[in-house]
Amino acid sequence: MTADASNEHQRRKDDHIALAGQQQLAPVARNDFDEVEFVHHALDGIDESRVRLGVRLGDVAWPMPLYINGMTGGSDAATRINRELAITARETGLPMACGSMSITLRHPETADGFRVLRDENPDGFIMANLGAGRSGDDARKVVELIGANALQLHLNAAQETVMPEGERAFSGWARSVEQIVAAAGVPVIVKEVGFGLSRRTLLRLSELGVRIADVSGSGGTDFVSIENSRRRFGDYAFLAGYGQSALACLLDAPRGGPELLASGGVRSPLDVVKALALGARAAGVAGVFLKPATEGGAEALVPLVQRWLTQLRQLHALLGAAEPSELRHTDLLLRGRVKEFCELRGIDPSGFSHRRDEAPLPTAPQPQASEPTSGGPNER
Numbered sequence: 001m002t003a004d005a006s007n008e009h010q011r012r013k014d015d016h017i018a019l020a021g022q023q024q025l026a027p028v029a030r031n032d033f034d035e036v037e038f039v040h041h042a043l044d045g046i047d048e049s050r051v052r053l054g055v056r057l058g059d060v061a062w063p064m065p066l067y068i069n070g071m072t073g074g075s076d077a078a079t080r081i082n083r084e085l086a087i088t089a090r091e092t093g094l095p096m097a098c099g100s101m102s103i104t105l106r107h108p109e110t111a112d113g114f115r116v117l118r119d120e121n122p123d124g125f126i127m128a129n130l131g132a133g134r135s136g137d138d139a140r141k142v143v144e145l146i147g148a149n150a151l152q153l154h155l156n157a158a159q160e161t162v163m164p165e166g167e168r169a170f171s172g173w174a175r176s177v178e179q180i181v182a183a184a185g186v187p188v189i190v191k192e193v194g195f196g197l198s199r200r201t202l203l204r205l206s207e208l209g210v211r212i213a214d215v216s217g218s219g220g221t222d223f224v225s226i227e228n229s230r231r232r233f234g235d236y237a238f239l240a241g242y243g244q245s246a247l248a249c250l251l252d253a254p255r256g257g258p259e260l261l262a263s264g265g266v267r268s269p270l271d272v273v274k275a276l277a278l279g280a281r282a283a284g285v286a287g288v289f290l291k292p293a294t295e296g297g298a299e300a301l302v303p304l305v306q307r308w309l310t311q312l313r314q315l316h317a318l319l320g321a322a323e324p325s326e327l328r329h330t331d332l333l334l335r336g337r338v339k340e341f342c343e344l345r346g347i348d349p350s351g352f353s354h355r356r357d358e359a360p361l362p363t364a365p366q367p368q369a370s371e372p373t374s375g376g377p378n379e380r
Helices: 003-025 076-092 102-106 112-120 136-146 157-162 173-183 199-207 223-229 246-252 269-277 287-295 297-318 324-329 336-344 349-358
Strands: 036-038 055-057 060-062 066-068 126-131 150-155 188-192 212-214 259-263 282-285 332-334
Touching: 036 269, 066 076, 066 297, 076 112, 076 287, 076 297, 102 136, 112 126, 112 136, 126 136, 136 150, 136 173, 150 173, 157 223, 173 188, 188 259, 246 259, 246 269, 246 336, 269 282, 269 297, 269 324, 282 287, 287 297, 297 324, 324 349, 332 336, 332 349, 336 349
Parallel strands: 066 282, 126 150, 150 188, 188 212, 212 259, 259 282
Antiparallel strands: 036 332, 055 060
């Protein structure tokens, strides 16, 4: 590869950062998370001290149901951002993923922009990232490069369709997924990049040996709009907003499919608990963390993440869930586009509003036998 080719690839990475950042400057838009609300049961809350945020994902244990999703890597600007994200992950315990590492296979001189993740976070849970269509050998190389604990394998056909230099040979992707799952040597998390994984896709992924999938739906960073901004004539504007949301994908997910993560349009801890209540094991955040990471670095991002974790514990207590899996017993009202999606896909939206009926009522902690149960020994 020539130096010009390397520089062009790095410029593309910087374009993605800048354009994604511009999307974050727009007024906060409604998305499908706003079409889901909890039924408030005023006596169902529990003590915050009882809440434990840890989750299991296959054989992997995470200390919280939240992770930094893949964003960038491969240029000087991306390296600086990755360093701040890695420091944040180290200081808060968040699992994190990097952006696509395909650039390192073509341009090895860019590898330090990804190694910085492990340099700054030697003991953390880090996910490498590679696009479908690569080989098992490629997967092992990127995993080894950063000592990754898992591999995100992204499916991005919609992005490649609009990307000026996109690769549009999609028919071999299923075989590539199967080979990479078998060869990677670490858990493989297949994810979309903001267009969603349908029931059909999740079933097929399960057949290919995939055990974990990130549905990564629409409503967050829109890579169609990003790539269209890079086109000379901007002639793919009609695809803006393409795909299904993370919540729609969670509702559509088949029984017996991969364990699910959710990302795409997650703006707050409330969005996180909504995703957990619809079956996600954890939720990923990228766009909302990009601006503070870019402008204020870890010094700004660490306190933000810590506030999110505190609020997650408090929301669990409010909803009567001692752990994330218990949120699946909460009552939800599905409205608008989400309700319409359910009806069109043959899913009964009303059933989600009565899930608490099947769960036991929460019980208050019982006092110890040696403790008085009234105001004092002389009280009658």
